[in-house]
Amino acid sequence: MKKIHRDLYAAKDVPALLDVPELPCLMADGAGAPSGERYRSTVEAMYGVAYAVRAELKPTLTFSVAPLEGLWEGDPGDLTSMRWTSLIPQPEQVTAEMVERAVAAVRRKKxxxxxxxxxxxxxxxxxxxxxLHTGPFSEEPATVGKLMKFIAEQGLSLAGRHHEIYLSNLERTAPEKVRTIIRYPVR
Structure with a gap:
């Protein structure tokens, strides 16, 4: 995905417009804080399914699992009120039947x-x-403010949910070096 859709993963710290194509994705919805058990267990299961799909396609297609992404809505000041959709983009060759088999395989293992x-x-x-936001999530509001100012200056308005693309592994990256793309659909 990062090679095919380079512009989707190559954001800079200066706002920019881009056209995002329709993308097949593994998705799961939930509510609550990103530090909560529901979110963490959903993300873990999604990666299990993503790697099982990748293994099924490996004889004909080799690819890296795309970064985790999240669509968010709610009050950022009260993370327990957040509603989210976690997603992992997939190659166009992935079918619903493959995902069903991957889900069944993950369920058998765990x-x-x-x-x-x-x-x-x-x-x-x-x-x-x-x-691109670089730094801890607690400092995102300044970056979001910069993006909102840009959107207004372009004469555009929001047309979808707050979208984050997590480029860094939070377990291996110092908070000040965490890289997250922040995206909003506009009209």
């Missing part, structure tokens, strides 16, 4: 895995504005 809500769906954002 019966407690939160796989029941994982589905294959299309993300259709179209025209979007994005910016």
């Amino acid at each position: 019966p407690s895995a939160r796989v029941d809500d994982i589905r294959l769906a299309t993300l259709a954002e179209g025209r979007s504005a994005q910016i």
